[in-house]
Amino acid sequence: MSLYYVQKLLFELNRDPVVRRQYEQNFDALLKSYALTDEELRAVREPDIGLLYVMGVNGQLLMHYAALRGYEWDAYIAAMREGEKRYGPVRTGLYKRAGQST
Amino acid sequence: MSLVFAGVLSHAPGITGRAQRADPALRDAFYASLARMRAALEAERPEALVVIGAEHFANFFMNNMPSLCVGMADWYEGPIEDEKWLGIARTRVPGAAELSSRLITAMMSDVDLAYAQEWKFDHGIMVPLHFLTPRYELPVIPVNINCQGPPLIPLNRCWAFGRALRRACDAAPERIAVVATGGISHWPATPDSGKINEPWDRAFLAKFLDNRREELLAYSDADTYRDAGQGGFEIRTFIALAGCTEGSKGELWFYAPIPIFAVGCTVAVVRLAPR
Numbered sequence: 461m462s463l464y465y466v467q468k469l470l471f472e473l474n475r476d477p478v479v480r481r482q483y484e485q486n487f488d489a490l491l492k493s494y495a496l497t498d499e500e501l502r503a504v505r506e507p508d509i510g511l512l513y514v515m516g517v518n519g520q521l522l523m524h525y526a527a528l529r530g531y532e533w534d535a536y537i538a539a540m541r542e543g544e545k546r547y548g549p550v551r552t553g554l555y556k557r558a559g560q561s562t
Numbered sequence: 563m564s565l566v567f568a569g570v571l572s573h574a575p576g577i578t579g580r581a582q583r584a585d586p587a588l589r590d591a592f593y594a595s596l597a598r599m600r601a602a603l604e605a606e607r608p609e610a611l612v613v614i615g616a617e618h619f620a621n622f623f624m625n626n627m628p629s630l631c632v633g634m635a636d637w638y639e640g641p642i643e644d645e646k647w648l649g650i651a652r653t654r655v656p657g658a659a660e661l662s663s664r665l666i667t668a669m670m671s672d673v674d675l676a677y678a679q680e681w682k683f684d685h686g687i688m689v690p691l692h693f694l695t696p697r698y699e700l701p702v703i704p705v706n707i708n709c710q711g712p713p714l715i716p717l718n719r720c721w722a723f724g725r726a727l728r729r730a731c732d733a734a735p736e737r738i739a740v741v742a743t744g745g746i747s748h749w750p751a752t753p754d755s756g757k758i759n760e761p762w763d764r765a766f767l768a769k770f771l772d773n774r775r776e777e778l779l780a781y782s783d784a785d786t787y788r789d790a791g792q793g794g795f796e797i798r799t800f801i802a803l804a805g806c807t808e809g810s811k812g813e814l815w816f817y818a819p820i821p822i823f824a825v826g827c828t829v830a831v832v833r834l835a836p837r
Contacts, residue, residue, distance in 0.1 A: 464624060471623045475642055475682065519751025520618035520710060527647050533580065540753045554712060554792055555752065 510543015516553025595816035628676035640683025724805025744796030
């Protein structure tokens with residue numbers, strides 16, 4: 461798992477016009493800049509919004525990536541719910557950690 | 563001069579981005595309260611508006627996450643999000659770099675701060691500005707409290723920041739307004755988006771409006787997450803404002819859960835006690 465780098469990719473994609481252009485021109489080349497596992501690469505490429513949520517991607521990053529990939533609001537919410545059904549509960553990150561401790 | 567206005571308001575992106583999907587009666591009443599807040603703010607003739615927000619990975623990320631950061635630029639821009647998604651056109655917002663520098667320098671005697679000379683506002687600041695300064699004429703000083711990426715700053719340090727901000731404002735000759743913006747209970751951008759714990763919100767607001775320090779600082783992050791969701795961590799902005807207005811009572815001008823906005827929509831002002 462390299463949740464940090466998945467989230468960093470989405471953070472930079474959301475905010476940096478240069479990264480956004482790289483995404484539009486050669487997404488695979490851009491993805492090589494980040495240390496992602498095969499599962500993470502697949503989830504980002506497809507995209508599998510539900511799996512990204514279950515992997516622990518923060519919704520404040522994920523909702524913008526979903527919008528970029530054409531998900532309207534209701535479809536975005538539905539994709540996360542479907543992800544939980546298909547892959548189980550959130551594995552790591554804020555939504556797991558905050559529910560367990562602190 | 564000193565602090566001339568203080569209040570709190572919600573900032574959820576749905577407030578503008580999904581406006582057409584809300585119950586019109588509730589939405590319009592909320593908007594009317596925001597307009598009332600704008601009029602009250604303008605009546606105090608502020609020279610700068612400090613916005614204590616909780617941004618959502620627009621400028622700050624886990625590679626170098628400040629607990630507290632204050633803007634120190636002559637201008638900012640926003641929204642960083644897609645304009646159509648948020649329902650707010652991208653624009654340049656004036657800053658007040660020299661005043662920022664003085665406030666930051668004064669506050670650093672009491673609290674550790676980061677500063678930023680470049681800042682792209684996300685909905686957390688743009689939604690409040692859209693309603694409070696829609697012509698973007700009032701210089702803005704943004705403040706960010708990290709409410710997104712744990713470890714999070716303890717609540718007592720948010721209060722201490724608010725106190726430091728007040729001391730700094732009171733030492734400045736300018737007329738300064740401060741608003742804090744955050745959710746209370748909410749589960750934004752998750753499968754539970756739209757869930758709102760109204761009793762929890764109202765209990766928190768009662769403590770905030772009465773400026774009950776000990777009770778406000780007694781919330782634990784574990785309890786807040788359980789009862790108010792990850793969005794509840796944004797009570798830090800309210801608590802900073804309560805520290806900034808210590809000893810003053812607030813008035814609730816609007817509160818109503820609006821699920822499509824994914825938050826209990828709130829407008830409140832603090833009646834600043836003379837000092």
